[in-house]
Amino acid sequence: MQLKNYHAVVTGAARGLGAAAARRFAAEGARVVISDLDGDAATACARGIDASGERVTALACDIADPEACTRLVDHAEAFFGAPIDIFLAHAGVGFAGSLIEAETAQIRRVVEVNVLGSIYSAQAALRSLVRSPRASLLFTSSLQGVTARAGRSIYTTSKHAIVGLTKSLALEYGPRGVRVNAIAPASTDTPFLRKQLAVAGAKDVDQAVREVAASMPLGWLPTPEDFADAAVFLASTAARSITGHNLLLDSGAAAGIFRSSQAR
Template structure:
């Protein structure tokens, strides 16, 4: 866990219910922890129930209100059950953070096998849209509801060897704009966070040697890699009342790395 519950003083999310996918490690875990620190009741998921149980226990030991269940976001039945269990546990849903993603293969775009393309598009884009559809009937009932997609700074200039993954993250920028236009009149804000290079298990290939990690750090204006809690702070802002007039935006949290399409 990144911090103790006492380290975050503001309680902008008191009385809110947040659902965070892929939240038992890395950036997702940091987001779940931060939202709970700010007063939200947080429901998490991961593919393995054992990981969910361990994370819920650890966060509750920090005095945070967290529950969760196993969910493979590529399954329609498991998505339905995820939202249903969250609403049953906490009585509603105010915040959806769509963080789940896969990168089953690496290499040039022109050589990416069809099965790798299918899996990336299915989980990183299709499942994100369908999860919103599942959650929307609950979100529109709550004033100040919001959705945040977790993209990547690589969305702006997809690099080899993770270009196909990065292209799926580019799609989330468009999804954010499109949903924000549709859902704004219904009272739901939709935004996106594009993290830079944050050393986690998921990004291990980008920082697997000291030389690679140093090169990634040099690509930033701050000359360092990011931390999960810095991404979590950005998400906490976007789902809070402080961002009540912010929708359709992508907040790049990447230490000044290039981030323009």
């Protein structure tokens, strides 16, 4: 019960990594507000964790809309009857493709959600977090927040921005008692990854996932549960002196050149 009586909000939490973090926060004793653009899926996730609705609730929210972010924070404070202690800004979108072939709408959506959405949600959350004695603002960055990949320039740019935002806010709000950190996962075996691989042309998605895992120095992909463990650690008192940090959750991928699958 590392987060007993904490109050947590997770965006992009209807499924995947966000849902895993929300489940783990609740299991560690926190009350949780689950937010997602897909309100029905967010509600289903919340009910799956706490059917009574007393400890976990949900709200639809488009983080690219600053007014929606303010409503989310107001809703959370009303549900908790107290300020937010943990805000995990996880919501984001992916994009793979050549920059010169990308449509303006595609570029705009990545920037609006990943960059502006993170800023808007942090802006709203910080108004509440500064009133908590144990405040932790967490972002989801990416391995591509510290490295780069060909054909991912737009997404990589958006995730590098998250790392800069994390460091800057840590300096700005540390004196006010708010710790700010990011988690930077590599590819994880989620429906999101499998969809990306299918779109990229993989005929056998299971085999494609195995090949991605084999390319990692450890030989496996991080799991949603690994992500949840990292989030709990950074939000807990065990990390009380950690701020401005981008925690790599990458099976060693950032250490150097990835192995080929044949190397195993």
